[in-house]
Amino acid sequence: xxxxxxxxxxxxxxxxxxxxxxxxxxxxxxxxxxxxxxxxxxxxxxxxxxxxxxxxxxxxxxxxxxxxxxxxxxxxxxxxxxxxxxxxxxxxxxxxxxxxxxxxxxxxxxxxxxxxxxxxxxxxxxxxxxxxxxxxxxxxxxxxxxxxxxxxxxxxxxxxxxxxxxxxxxxxxxxxxxxxxxxxxxxxxxxxxxxxxxxxxxxxxxxxxxxxxxxxxxxxxxxxxxxxxxxxxxxxxxxxxxxxxxxxxxx
Amino acid sequence: xxxxxxxxxxxxxxxxxxxxxxxxxxxxxxxxxxxxxxxxxxxxxxxxxxxxxxxxxxxxxxxxxxxxxxxxxxxxxxxxxxxxxxxxxxxxxxxxxxxxxxxxxxxxxxxxxxxxxxxxxxxxxxxxxxxxxxxxxxxxxxxxxxxxxxxxxxxxxxxxxxxxxxxxxxxxxxxx
Numbered sequence: 001x002x003x004x005x006x007x008x009x010x011x012x013x014x015x016x017x018x019x020x021x022x023x024x025x026x027x028x029x030x031x032x033x034x035x036x037x038x039x040x041x042x043x044x045x046x047x048x049x050x051x052x053x054x055x056x057x058x059x060x061x062x063x064x065x066x067x068x069x070x071x072x073x074x075x076x077x078x079x080x081x082x083x084x085x086x087x088x089x090x091x092x093x094x095x096x097x098x099x100x101x102x103x104x105x106x107x108x109x110x111x112x113x114x115x116x117x118x119x120x121x122x123x124x125x126x127x128x129x130x131x132x133x134x135x136x137x138x139x140x141x142x143x144x145x146x147x148x149x150x151x152x153x154x155x156x157x158x159x160x161x162x163x164x165x166x167x168x169x170x171x172x173x174x175x176x177x178x179x180x181x182x183x184x185x186x187x188x189x190x191x192x193x194x195x196x197x198x199x200x201x202x203x204x205x206x207x208x209x210x211x212x213x214x215x216x217x218x219x220x221x222x223x224x225x226x227x228x229x230x231x232x233x234x235x236x237x238x239x240x241x242x243x244x245x246x247x248x249x250x251x
Numbered sequence: 252x253x254x255x256x257x258x259x260x261x262x263x264x265x266x267x268x269x270x271x272x273x274x275x276x277x278x279x280x281x282x283x284x285x286x287x288x289x290x291x292x293x294x295x296x297x298x299x300x301x302x303x304x305x306x307x308x309x310x311x312x313x314x315x316x317x318x319x320x321x322x323x324x325x326x327x328x329x330x331x332x333x334x335x336x337x338x339x340x341x342x343x344x345x346x347x348x349x350x351x352x353x354x355x356x357x358x359x360x361x362x363x364x365x366x367x368x369x370x371x372x373x374x375x376x377x378x379x380x381x382x383x384x385x386x387x388x389x390x391x392x393x394x395x396x397x398x399x400x401x402x403x404x405x406x407x408x409x410x411x412x413x414x415x416x417x418x419x420x421x422x423x424x425x426x427x
């Protein structure tokens with residue numbers, strides 16, 4: 001669980017690694033909005049484009065999928081929920097449940113779009129350093145009144161550092177509980193507490209150590225603003241993303 | 252608030268941002284469908300951190316999800332998610348965390364008051380999520396309730412009871 005997660009940054013020197021993070025934010029937002037009205041042809045085209053970027057960035061598509069099994073199961077639920085609730089030409093009906101052609105088509109389309117959004121997010125986090133995410137968020141929030149952009153940026157940076165630590169600790173707690181036959185526990189509340197309480201105690205201990213380290217280094221929000229290092233390919237990606245998003249909306 | 256307390260709250264809030272984000276990954280197998288811990292961490296953030304820092308945690312969680320990191324349920328992300336069927340639940344977390352924390356604080360941070368606060372908080376999430384689901388998917392209200400609320404009520408009740416116990420045990424450890 002902790003080895004590969006969708007939040008893990010993988011170092012590399014592909015074009016996506018070098019692209020300005022602010023532009024990546026813009027592209028992701030644009031594509032996600034354009035995905036809403038997208039049809040079968042354009043989503044298929046976008047899927048193959050994502051496969052190309054998976055290859056370019058050195059990510060292994062199928063090993064990533066096997067690590068995302070739980071999310072794929074959720075997509076199956078999304079598909080089934082749509083297939084069972086949308087009415088139309090009946091494909092089969094039994095035990096009071098009716099599945100229609102339209103339900104199957106729409107369920108498949110929605111699940112596929114969610115899958116594409118998930119893949120886009122994975123490519124983004126695999127190719128973007130947590131420090132760059134922090135820097136870009138700080139840049140975007142600067143003009144927003146009443147929002148302490150430096151504090152928010154620090155919180156994002158800390159949260160991104162905590163995520164793999166918590167996942168590793170969750171696995172350790174889960175293994176320790178299994179070794180003590182806790183998985184045979186029938187009471188759901190005790191089962192939940194048995195995992196969550198030790199996990200929270202461990203993570204708060206890590207947080208306390210971090211607070212001590214930050215205090216001992218006289219940490220404050222008043223730090224030098226970070227710099228951006230654009231790769232020079234931003235213009236091409238900017239116009240390319242607009243073209244892709246027009247295709248998604250039209251086809 | 253001293254700078255030391257402020258730093259502590261910043262780190263703890265960031266910890267809850269991370270917990271809420273990966274809550275979708277930590278599943279506990281209970282019966283045929285495992286329960287995920289995301290909304291439990293939202294409720295815990297509210298009763299442990301209080302109204303303002305709890306609200307900050309959820310707001311930052313939404314910001315990183317909107318920014319593109321795959322932290323929303325199902326590994327999804329992006330601004331498009333807010334316009335989708337589950338956008339109302341995500342936005343509902345904001346009033347939920349503020350009101351839950353305020354009620355818990357107002358009633359004296361006891362286990363019983365935490366349970367009442369979290370029940371109300373969960374209802375706020377559904378009050379925002381179900382009508383949104385109805386509008387986006389053009390379902391009838393009954394169908395939206397049947398799909399977007401009823402199947403989760405038992406799991407929510409279990410999570411609230413577990414969260415109340417966890418908060419009681421955790422407060423002396425966290426020392427806020």
